[in-house]
Amino acid sequence: MRKIVINGGRPLKGSVTISGAKNSVVALIPAIILADGIVSLDGVPDISDVDSLIDIMETMGATVKRSGDSLEIDPRGVKDMPMPFGKINSLRASYYFYGSLLGRFGQAIVGLPGGCDLGPRPIDLHLKAFEAMGATMTYEGQNMHLSTNGKRIHGAHIFMDTVSVGATINTMLAAVKAKGRTVIENAAREPEIIDVATLLNNMGAHVRGAGTEVITIEGVDKLHGTRHQVIPDRIEAGTYIALAAAVGEGIRIDNVLYEHLEGFIAKLEAMGVRMTVSEDSIFVEKQDKLKAVSVKTSPYPGFATDLQQPITPLLLKAEGTGTITDTIYEKRVGHVQELANMGADIRVLGSRISYQGPSKLNGTHVKATDLRAGAAMVIAGLMAEGQTEITNIEFILRGYSNIIEKLKDLGADIELIDGAE
Structure with a gap:
């Protein structure tokens, strides 16, 4: 021990x-799955959550190069596959793969998230948003299967019943490649949300209002590579x-x-x-x-x-x-x-x-x-x-x-x- x-x-x-911010980078890395080119992150903290996320990305087919506090990730080889349960279960922020995989593939098979035991932290707000955007949910053993049944996820008007950083970011990830406009009301306003929105916009997304209570996302067909400094x-x-x-x-x-x-x-x-x-x-x-x-x-x-x-x-x-x-x-x-x-x-x-x-x-x-x-x-x-x-x-x-x-x-x-x- x-x-x-x-x-x-x-x-x-x-x-x-x-x-660099742990609560940013654990969302920024899954967000890179949405890119159609290489994304570099500077200011990445040397923490075990980042190590776990890199392992998951590489298991899925991404190419990751790490040098000091910089990460270079090429997500073009990422495959539509069930996520590795053991690694997913080790950190709470694994739920960000739901939104990024839905946005890229129209489906996600992911184990339930882990992390610190701080009492009930339900992901019902995440699922409510995904369902409003056309996804359905089923359970397969220890995994959750979200699917749009072969269709492109679509925009929706979503009101968050409670302010949630995770649900706000996850909805943004699913929405940036959705068909049409998504509006998130009662959105969380944390700096990490602005950081994720900045990365997405640098990749070619159209996210407006991050840091306010109303975020609007106009879906795009493609997102390109970029370089981003973590807050x-x-x-x-x-x-x-x-x-x-x-x-x-x-x-x-x-x-x-x-x-x-x-x-x-x-x-x-x-x-x-x-x-x-x-x-x-x-x-x-x-x-x-x-x-x-x-x-x-x-x-x-x-x-x-x-x-x-x-x-x-x-x-x-x-x-x-x-x-x-x-x-x-x-x-x-x-x-x-x-x-x-x-x-x-x-x-x-x-x-x-x-x-x-x-x-x-x-x-x-x-x-x-x-x-x-x-x-x-x-x-x-x-x-x-x-x-x-x-x-x-x-x-x-x-x-x-x-x-x-x-x-x-x-x-x-x-x-x-x-x-x-």
Whole structure:
């Protein structure tokens, strides 16, 4: 069993560069299936989700070349075939293959998606959109079969019952080669949606309104190759900003887009965190007294659900009491018991997390219960007195590019240890 071992209590300083957005690239790679030429992506993070997506693309017949943080993908050899169940089941974002395969072949046979267990995350909004565009759904063993029965998928007017990033992107993927116009109302507005729309438009699609509540797509017959720069990862950036405020003695976070983090940064400022925001970087000073605040997640541009867990260890340094309410994923509480095991005064009360600070954390054995909980455990381990061992680290490696190296460069005493050692 692999684990991360941290000897905490060391102040960190220096600079760290944020990688490309995980939540973008997991949609950008499946989107490339729709192209009729070679597509290059720059700024691709070095994470296991990308490794899984490359394996799936190559299994389907794509040619993939990887050099540093760049990917060159030739999708012209992709075949209309059932997706490999084991690989599909390892990551949640595999559902983006539904939309891209429907758009290219008019059918998709894909295993049900995996990923972190954050409670019910149904894909009914995706399926409702596909059905409105002419697809039918049947189950074949562990696979879902979506088909347009030999016809070209057609445009439709679709209203999302709830705001969903995944369903918005998936509908866009299916619509760009559809016959006619598709309108998505109550669309999600996250930066990653704009990033995917930018790639599609650079390939020759006609997507308008991405980043607003109404997206309009005029279907086209062909999409060509292009080159695309992945946006910076706002969740990784928020994680390192929280880490810098918790244990830093002056840390600069580079390759940051402030406008993607306004809701998060406003909450830190309410705590009293001192920062200097520049054009593409944020410098976080060494902090003194912080005051407790309450956090409530909401769809973009509100406080991101993916930053609820990474900010929690920092909240434990603040004086006073506060609550955390996740309106997106109520079951996103796996980090609470692990932090309590480290000595934090924190508990789950109904649908909220309640905490009392400041709490002194002590190193112990903890586990990452999901991706962002894993980030919380890393920050807590850096804050704690003594040694912290984190298991289930595969979750962390799914979403944080070169996290061990980046933290070592800041002065952290941290190691990734393989089970054989």
